[in-house]
């Protein structure tokens with residue numbers, strides 16, 4: 001399968017910055033969502049899940065076709081709860097319906113990371129809406145009840161190495177798990193809407209206890225009320241992953257650098273960008289004094 005980015009000569013950076021600002025202002029405005037966490041974390045998850053269906057073996061899935069908009073994909077149990085992110089973006093799509101769904105979902109995730117004081121994520125437009133027939137089957141997104149070998153194999157399908165895998169999972173500094181969505185709960189402690197390296201600091205510094213939760217799933221809990229999935233905890237069980245966790249816990253700048261490149265790679269998996277395709281780095285609201 002080949003997906004070529006469509007170059008749209010009529011649209012320049014300020015067109016996309018306008019959409020970025022609309023999303024950023026709406027995140028700022030609707031701050032009460034999910035116990036005042038806000039919409040940032042779930043917008044990041046929507047961009048990740050619409051990209052995480054990618055399979056390098058046949059270059060299928062991924063963000064290009066915007067197929068999350070079809071029932072088959074949005075009703076995947078792995079996508080429970082993401083409807084809230086899609087509903088958040090609906091009015092913005094109606095106002096700027098010249099943008100493709102794939103570009104909107106990924107732009108929303110980039111905006112959410114940057115507005116949470118995370119790193120700048122370079123972004124390229126050109127995804128093209130594909131028909132429902134192109135929707136990938138359910139089951140391509142990862143299952144949290146697994147260890148390091150599963151995590152390594154899963155990320156390999158997305159062309160990610162150990163360093164990229166650890167960096168990407170660092171996005172679990174944002175938001176929280178919800179029983180009704182995934183059968184995991186917590187953290188009772190501070191769920192965050194700021195993008196930091198805390199996920200790695202917590203992994204190394206907290207005492208973790210494997211517990212069976214009320215849904216019958218196993219998760220690691222800490223005295224401070226933090227939680228980790230088994231796939232999170234795997235990052236300190238595996239020697240190669242552990243080395244990288246320590247680096248990112250001690251050097252937030254190196255985490256930010258690796259996250260930015262890995263997240264752009266994740267959001268662009270499966271897309272061929274022609275020579276001269278534009279790449280944008282958006283300004284935050286703060287940088288524009290908005």
Ligand code: HEM
Pocket residue numbers: 041042044045048081142143144145151154168169171172174175176177178179181182183184229231263
């Ligand atoms: C092995 C890989 C991964 C597994 C098994 C996993 C699993 C999960 C689960 C079970 C939740 C809770 C969903 C809910 O109950 O609402 C969650 C939330 C989240 N995930 Fe992951 N995840 C993985 C990788 C990633 C990656 C690569 C990113 C982004 C780069 C990411 C970003 C997020 C965010 C931001 C949330 C919070 C959403 C919210 O607060 O509503 N995750 N993840």
Ligand SMILES: NC(=O)CCn1cnc2ccccc21
Pocket residue numbers: 172173174175176177186187189190191199202225226227228229232
């Ligand atoms: N600070 C916390 O205990 C929550 C961090 N956290 C750990 N694994 C997660 C998975 C999804 C969202 C937040 C997560």
